Amino acid sequence: MTEILNGTPIADRVIASLKTRVEELKRHDIEPHLFLVQVGRNEAVETYVRAKIRRGAKIGIRVSHQILDENITYDDLKEEIARIARRDDVNGIMIENPLPKHLDFFKAVENIPYYKDVDGMTPTNQGMINLRNEFLTPATAASVTEILQGMNLPAGTTALIINRSPVVGRPLAMMLLNRDYTVTVCHSKTKDIKSLSRNSEVLVTAVGVPNFIDRSFVTENSIVVDVGINPVQDTIRGDANYEDLFGYVRAITPVPGGVGPITATLIMENTVRATEFQSTLSKG
């Protein structure tokens, strides 16, 4: 029997707790405010932006959205971010990825103060994870830990992460170490991913290739957490061949409905956490 690791009930629990925290903030006349900065038009980005605005409204978080000219220079972008960052009524800032080719996403992000960096992409927030002092963590990585928490795995459990980006693989590796996992990170240069994968109890895949993970990567004891979001015709597929793995592995996240809904919610949680932190700061 394969356990299906649904993300929606976890996301719903997070949303319920966020509503309570937002009510508490509003009793002190504070409304959490997330500011999304987009550069140039991009249909996929705008779809996600609309989803964030809806989700924010549901929780009581104001979500603003600004689209900057696609030809903006780095210096002008930097100034614009600094201007937004100085606003006391803005608690969280997120730069929508991708940026036009002439702009470096991570360089742009460094202009966000770490305590408003709800995407967890500044050096400080990344480093705080390494120092076991998690504050605003990248939402995708955090949602994997939320999914796994429900399984109550023993300390030392082995996890393989196929992804080494600062968005998923690296922060997740450090977060899993913080939770006593034994962690391996592999990537496109790794020689024998299948054998590493079969020797790991947990497999986290963020490759971006539909049906990449089939039975040859897993055993009957594998727990598969699928971070892939791959458009295939009119639908979304993960990295795993769900039909092939379901009924065979120990547990698997569906796509959609697994990691995705939690990730979207954790950006809101980071916004609320940032707001709470800033309200403490302003109290001195």
Next chain:
Amino acid sequence: MTEILNGTPIADRVIASLKTRVEELKRHDIEPHLFLVQVGRNEAVETYVRAKIRRGAKIGIRVSHQILDENITYDDLKEEIARIARRDDVNGIMIENPLPKHLDFFKAVENIPYYKDVDGMTPTNQGMINLRNEFLTPATAASVTEILQGMNLPAGTTALIINRSPVVGRPLAMMLLNRDYTVTVCHSKTKDIKSLSRNSEVLVTAVGVPNFIDRSFVTENSIVVDVGINPVQDTIRGDANYEDLFGYVRAITPVPGGVGPITATLIMENTVRATEFQSTLSKG
């Protein structure tokens, strides 16, 4: 035939290049200045401090040393570090570990500006490694990458690190990912370190137990990098049983004479790098 991975020739090359860089700085009337902050007396710490002063003198780096009262409060320590950090003539600051029990080392370190944090222990410097933008990296982790660089191993090579601290294991894991290794981090909660170890091409051990690593952890293809510095009677031993492994594994670092000499030198390199960076800043 086991290759002996001596650190001294690598350290000597680094020292030679540092001398040239320091001469260049001195031509602009800049003398790199490393400031060591110690809290309470500690014989072992003071032995290392004297070694740093000697090494600095050899390269042309001024090394200052201040011993604060062991009962200093956190707030007073914070103020003292801030006072040192504001000095334009201080380029690098290092808080000697361990601190007395009432003080938190990592909290203390956060008061050092990242560009003077030559120990690589601030969140910013840790996070910059994750973001593939290495600046001032922890010296021990960096010295392991220096040792391995000489072996020209192919991309994807598997490395097991037995240590998950922010001093060694975590930054090293990220630095090895930056260099295309496939990286596993394990620790005291890991169930079968021996089998992970035998399946890895590189084994980095920082356990602090003499003779912990014997032949049961390795194969004839293992490359053993021994970070352990364990006093045994009047001598220093690594984590590896060198006599047992020598002649069997592919390569091994001796202790002393392996990672140690490079680590001591890389703290000096970080001081020079910090000085160069600050001189660029002051030029505007």
